[in-house]
Amino acid sequence: MYLALRELRFARGRFALVGTVIALVAMLTTMLSGLANGLVDDGISGLRRLPMTDLVLQQGSAETFSRSTLTDADLAPWEGRDDVDASPLGVSFVNARTDGGKTIDLALYGVPAGSFLAPRPDAEGALEGTPGLVLSQELEDEGIEVGDELTVVGVDERLPVLGFTYAGSYGHVDIAFTSLETWQHLLYGDNAKGRFSAIALRADDDTTLEAADGTEVVTKEEAYAGSPGYAGETQTMSMIRWFLLVISALIVGAFFIVWTMQRSRQIALLKALGASRSYVARDALGQLAVVLVLATAVGGGVAFALGGLIDGTAVPFRLALVPAVSALVLLVVVGLLGCLAGIRRVVAVDPAMALRAAD
């Protein structure tokens, strides 16, 4: 890369231009990755944080809690097993109003007192005594306090806020825990008949979990897909990211071909001086690789800095180092692949061209 590096310095302006474009694409890719993560988090963090491994749902519910109804009869065989912890779980979306008149959406988890799903030891007590709510941390940040009373819209039940637990949301709605009895009462009134949405299981990886008739067992991760909006959002995001990859390969490849054509006389000279095909190929690709890596690093760096600024605002944005960096590495690889399309022209330059007078 003797010539390549010196050319980089010499033709700085030209490389800065294409470098800026690449950096912008890298920045966009990283921001999207952060946004995608943030959205996923916002969609399923409340589910992910539940300390379970699998879920039993009604057959045909398509991982959607609102389509699944189970009873104690379904629970019994699981409770009889030694190698599995099982707990009924109610999940539904409710609307609540503060005394100040503000309406909030809640993803309400109904959990029996003493269940391994109970968010925290201190919350367990709250699930046992007077009916009440243990809310996601985010709601405390919004100004709701312990002792406030929330009115559940529709059934007009008033429930006190008993405490707060970790921040989490499900289907972009903040979570709230309540006792299973309260949950059943809110949903079915006096006619609950022991119904709930699903059974949460906690088991080792190698435990066989055989679903009984009329039910199905899904892993916790599989259940994410049932979160409202989850599939659509993830697909849209990954489609945008694939487009960006293709665009960046095209940009880099096109620049490479134009640039290579411009310097074909110099490549001819290199070959006339005795450079092998692989020498000129390495020189040309190495040059672009340097630009790609530097520009991508700068773009990614800027995105991380911006991410730091966004952090803590309402925008769902979370940058995870490993996926973000792998996306950037992929960007570099794809850019180099774009160049490979043009490398044929580089190695095929006729060294005799060096003899022709410059015109």
Added chain:
Amino acid sequence: MSLRLENISVAVPDGATERVLLDGVDLDVGPGEVVAVTGASGSGKSTLVAVAGLLRQPDGGRVTIGGTDATALKDRRRVRLRRDAVGIVYQSSNLLPALTAREQVAILAHISGRRDAAAKDRAIELLTRVGLEDRLDARPAQLSGGERQRVAIARALMNEPVVVLADEPTASLDPELGELVMQLLIDEARRLGAATVVVTHDPDQAGRADRHLHLHRGEVAART
């Protein structure tokens, strides 16, 4: 013989027929010997340099450099032979715009896989020999035409080639400067003991050579 061309012929397709660029050209050049090649425009002088410099395979005949039959070599080995045994000075100086004078010469060592300090020293020594010791860090855009050709001469001599070829190296210079540059090239090639072929339009310059070859439509029309 350092350079031997035997019965060289080159033809290119021209519509349905073919056009003969070189036809049965023979040429022997010994170590330290200088041969001038003249001929009208289009007579095949540059083609002859391309063949002798292994930039182009002839359609018939044989090129031998330092005892090796270059026409029989595989592509890879021929490229290596060109790198190690041939130095070429082009019509227009053909320098790389991004490199300083020192780098134009030193890049040859890099291409050959030698990255030692001795190579750098040799580049400076050669540039000093052609009178450019004050212009080591100048790029082509900052050099005059004569200076550029002198850099090109230093570059052609860098790998201590067995064969030095020059295709109208003074065409872009005024006659007086051309004289000087040509003399410098001949002196340095002789000092190195290289077999040297110089293409020129100028009868005076041709007169400085040991021998003389005149081309007419791809054939040797006269030799001395």
